[in-house]
Amino acid sequence: xxxxxxxxIALFALLCSASGSIAASGKIKSxxxxxxxxxARIEWECRRLKWTDTAEGLFGDKWQDVLRFNRMDxxxxxxxxxxxxxxxxxxxxxxxxxxxxxxxxAQEEKFILVDQSEMFLGAYxxxxxxxxxxxxxxxxxxxVPNGEFRIDAVDxxxxxxxxxxxEIGRRYPMHYGLRxxxxxxxxxxxxxxxxxxDLPGHPASHxxxxxxxxxxxxxxxxxxxxxxxxPYYHELKPPxxxxxxxxxxxxxxxxxxxxxxxxxxxxxxVLIIGTPPA
Numbered sequence: 001x002x003x004x005x006x007x008x009i010a011l012f013a014l015l016c017s018a019s020g021s022i023a024a025s026g027k028i029k030s031x032x033x034x035x036x037x038x039x040a041r042i043e044w045e046c047r048r049l050k051w052t053d054t055a056e057g058l059f060g061d062k063w064q065d066v067l068r069f070n071r072m073d074x075x076x077x078x079x080x081x082x083x084x085x086x087x088x089x090x091x092x093x094x095x096x097x098x099x100x101x102x103x104x105x106a107q108e109e110k111f112i113l114v115d116q117s118e119m120f121l122g123a124y125x126x127x128x129x130x131x132x133x134x135x136x137x138x139x140x141x142x143x144v145p146n147g148e149f150r151i152d153a154v155d156x157x158x159x160x161x162x163x164x165x166x167e168i169g170r171r172y173p174m175h176y177g178l179r180x181x182x183x184x185x186x187x188x189x190x191x192x193x194x195x196x197x198d199l200p201g202h203p204a205s206h207x208x209x210x211x212x213x214x215x216x217x218x219x220x221x222x223x224x225x226x227x228x229x230x231p232y233y234h235e236l237k238p239p240x241x242x243x244x245x246x247x248x249x250x251x252x253x254x255x256x257x258x259x260x261x262x263x264x265x266x267x268x269x270v271l272i273i274g275t276p277p278a
Contacts, residue, residue, distance in 0.1 A: 032083070053077070096120065114209060116143075135211060144209055153261065158173075158174040194244075196212070196243075215245070
């Protein structure tokens with residue numbers, strides 16, 4: 001019985017963290033088709049990328065802001081894709097679609113809001129926004145559940161015990177993992193995590209919430225990308241996009257990083273709302 005439960009949990013861990021068939025197959029080539037409520041605030045145009053384009057080369061010191069606006073990372077910035085380009089780059093400086101304050105969390109030392117309609121996560125301290133991070137969410141049929149939860153476990157180097165990444169055959173990483181829900185109503189008790197992964201700019205997981213983790217991507221993907229002649233990615237230069245690490249360390253705070261799986265009692269409340277863009 002215990003073995004079957006562990007296998008089921010490991011399976012779900014893989015499913016919710018994997019890039020998924022949509023991301024891997026590249027069916028969504030235009031991020032311009034995904035509309036967010038905050039799009040109305042900023043004038044943008046659709047631009048098809050060339051294989052020689054880089055985020056830094058096109059947008060200079062605003063490259064991170066444009067990627068955040070598209071909810072994507074540099075691994076998915078490649079020729080043939082179409083992205084949203086703000087007509088005035090200064091309008092997406094430190095871009096966030098989330099409210100600067102959240103009064104319902106004014107009494108809480110730490111609080112996490114995930115707005116699926118915006119594909120963004122906000123970390124709040126006493127109701128004040130301190131981190132605003134783009135995320136990857138679940139595909140249709142594997143949506144992240146809405147509701148109130150709480151971070152109850154952490155694992156800096158979490159990974160699947162049974163399954164591997166399609167491209168390279170290594171166990172699937174879920175680095176800087178923050179567990180917020182175990183569904184005991186389902187056989188096998190599947191668990192939901194916030195963790196590092198790649199961000200393709202559209203829903204791509206099977207239940208978990210993914211954050212930037214270019215540190216992991218370099219470790220796991222750089223050799224593969226070089227092998228298939230994917231330009232530029234294996235030569236990523238600092239600053240790296242490391243939102244998963246930032247949020248993990250924010251949750252850990254003064255308690256210290258256990259370095260391995262550990263249940264915690266101090267985890268912040270997590271509120272998940274909205275529906276991802278179709």
